[in-house]
Amino acid sequence: MTSFVEPFIRRKNEPTNDLGLVRADYDGAMSTLCAGCGHDSVTATMARAFFELSIEPHKAVKVSGIGCSSKTTAYFLRESHGINTVHGRMPSVATGAIAANHELAYIGVSGDGDSLSIGLGQFVHAMRRNVNMLYMLENNGVYGLTKGQFSAAADIGSTAKKGAVNELPPIDPVSLALSVGATFVARGFSGDRDQLLPLIKAGLKHKGFGLIDVISPCVRFNDHKGSTKSYAHAYKYYNPAIHADYVPPSTQIKAAYEAGEVMPVKLHDGGEIRLRKLENGYDPRDRAAAIGKLFESGQSSEIITGLLYINEDHKDMHDMARMEDRPLNQIPYSELNPGAAKLKELQKGFR
């Protein structure tokens, strides 16, 4: 816990984005997490991504559940919309919000406890529906907020702070996502912002469900020797296999790269994701290959990271369900609520 207030300082000659806002305009309240928590690093990276994409803060929505990770929606985008739902229920609330207004940028923030234990069902169904949002799963292998119990993401053999050994097999959110139809699946590490920042930008611009499973160490309860989610462990086994750059529509420069070295993926907004440093023959557009690669790396202790799978052609929830295109708040009341007579008429059709 901290007991000081982060000052908001405007200085002259500070870099601004296309909206004339400075990076600090995308900050939130001072974090109350333990100093050194990986989640704070992710928060800062998310704030920077929104800043660099010049997203107007009032056109962004943050949704989260319960946990240290879920608390962090308070620590960035102070002028955006946000909902802290009950434990594990964020995906449903987000789905509803997006149904009501799909023109905003949605970012969900959750933890391995929130998403893989109590919220597992909700999490899976949001992916199945390909809800158009970016879902940040800040994965520390424990329930940080409740003082460090193993989560469903803890690896077999990993030890708790006081020595207890985990014997249950972990749920890997990335494999899970691939198997239920998420269309943008990535893994990152809070310690590598160079990789994480473009992933977040690309995930926000991807149309459909984007998952980033971010290894985000808990300094207080899971940063010891024997933990497989500590800083030291993550740095040691970290393999940044695929690097994704997001190139916005306005600044696309004509191909300054060699074929084979970079794999471009066109996005719906006219922008492009460029994948770099691909291992021989690996194609993140091939779901079967992605699953195979994950399985392979799972045999060693290696933490494979980067944009592991992308499918930009799949319909999102809005298209699949043929939903109203206009945000509900822009539809005249008479149309939204055509009255009792119309309802009766409609009901007749179902009799």
Added chain:
Amino acid sequence: MRPTNTRNPDYFHTVVDCQWACPAHTPVPAYIRLIAQGRYSDAYMLNRRSNVFPGILGRVCDRPCEPACRRGRLEEEPVAICRLKRVAADHRGDITDQLPKKPKKTNGKRIALIGAGPASFTVANDLAPLGYECTIFEKLSEPGGLMRSNIPAFRLPEPVLSEELGYILDMGVELKLGHKVESMDALLEEGWDAVFVGTGAPRGKDLNLPGRWDTKDKDGAAGANIHIGIDWLESVAFEHTKKIGENVLIIGVGNTAMDCCRTSLRLGAKRVKVMARKPRAFFKASVWELEDAEEENIEIIVNHSPKSFVVKDGKLTGMVFELTEYEINENGKIISQKVTGETTIPCDDVILAIGQDNAFPWIEETSGIKLDKWQVPEVDEATFESTRKGVFFGGDAAFGPKNIIWAVEHGHQAAISIHKHCQGKMLGGRLPNEVEMLPTKMGMFEWRYSNSYDDAARRKMTHVELTKRFADLDVEVELGFTADQIATEVERCLNCDIQTVFEASLCEECDACIDICPVECLSMTPDAEDEAELRASLSASENIEGQALYVSDALPLTGRVMIKDEDVCLHCGLCAERCPTAAWDMKESLIQIHYADEQDGGQKREQGT
């Protein structure tokens, strides 16, 4: 790249922008903290150690520190460093018992100091307490040099000047007034152990345009009503000149011009125009001097080049100027100019304020002291010795006109040389600066300095009302800071001497410091070949000039390096506050600068706050 060597005493010194920019390296943030604690006498004494004349300089220093101040990179205005110095002087108690004393007995070495300006007085200040018998020769009837004869009393009151000169005279320094040194050879004959030349740059430049010598005074002498700025100010200071015409033109727009125009108003001028050849961006005067003059309704007219004096029947009636247009490129340099016309501006008096030259008509070639063709002596930039052993120069006499604080610094350095010279030691073997790092952590979220950022704007000094200030020549215009102003202004200082110090072996690369830093000056990146490459990889490196990158040793987990861009760091300590392992810490850097009394077996002095 090699990690930053923070043991090099200059490294942290450069981070304290103000102290580094100050020619005498006054420990600014340290004295501001003392003022904040109400320890005015201590603040005064800390100042005095480096700049000798805090009361004088707190009013009229050229303040190279202020344009350098870090605060000016964050917002529009720097800390009012200079005016806080005056606060220390205004509110000090009796400090006489803390001053260096006249020694019980002298060491028998006799030093001649020529000219009673700040340079000579500083040499005397440093040497007299060590036992040297110092004698100052001054051609005028009062000591102080240009501080007395040229800087007007409405900026620098006479009692302030006399008191601080008096402190030095009380150390047993002999002052011979009305004693002009006419021959260096003759003086050298007298067998002094060392001679210091602090005679300033005493010759004001003239402007020999048509008509210059056509005016006549009532006795028929040529050149009446056309004055040379520094001579005219001197004659006002010594009350030989008591009035001036109603319409006055000042030629030139440096600091001397500002004093001439404002003094004219006090002698009865009604309309004073300062005539500049070039546009405002090229003015030599300090911004604050221009502001003060304009506050007094002085008109500053640009793009007028003087062409000739208009004289009718031996009486000055005006001046002809060429209207000049300049073409300026994107770097702000003049690339061409053309004359577009001519105009005559009527006037009763003209004051020429276009610069000063050195002049040493009294130094014979036979003395072995070499002067170049501009009469500038050949002087060693570190030791201040001339081409004749045992003869030293300092202040404006050494390298041409500068300012008081440079004269003081020259004096300190010359004093060290004289001390060594008199002991037959090498002049070059001076004690190097050192840096000592002191802890500042007091407890959780508690530091020994006021670390939180205060966004208050610079306090504005109150001035005497316009209706009251012209009554007399010596009505001081600035009133000093009020208690409220002091309390606010001290908090604006960022404490740049409280340094962020990094211990790589403790860092676990969690990024907490990077996230908390409100100005984004930290980053961790793979090491690079050189600084340019590192800068290219940083997000926060908008800065091109000035400050360094602080590069750590390799970090234990990844081998990357922690980098801090010193440029905009607020010294707020949040990184150190936030770091779970105390890899960042805040430490006070004490730059130890050794004056004559600490050299060659002298006691090193306790420093710090």
